[in-house]
Amino acid sequence: MSKLGQVFFEGRVIGNLVRMTAICAQSGVEVFVVGPRNASETHLKQLAMKKLERKLQLKAV
Numbered sequence: 001m002s003k004l005g006q007v008f009f010e011g012r013v014i015g016n017l018v019r020m021t022a023i024c025a026q027s028g029v030e031v032f033v034v035g036p037r038n039a040s041e042t043h044l045k046q047l048a049m050k051k052l053e054r055k056l057q058l059k060a061v
Contacts, residue, residue, distance in 0.1 A: 004053065009045050013037060022048035024056065031055055 011018055020031040021048040032056065033047045 004056065007049065007052065009048065011041060011044065018044060020044035020048045022052045024052060027056065029056060029059065
């Protein structure tokens, strides 16, 4: 669990790419990142989490 509360992740393989989506359960804000298919799931989740945190920071300003 992150400082955002509960975050849902979804990974979808599209050809040689993976689209990792992160959704904040509290606010419903959704972001995604795209990486190579051989990237680790943990790395893609970390990238998506950072992007989600940044989007929520900008939204709060």
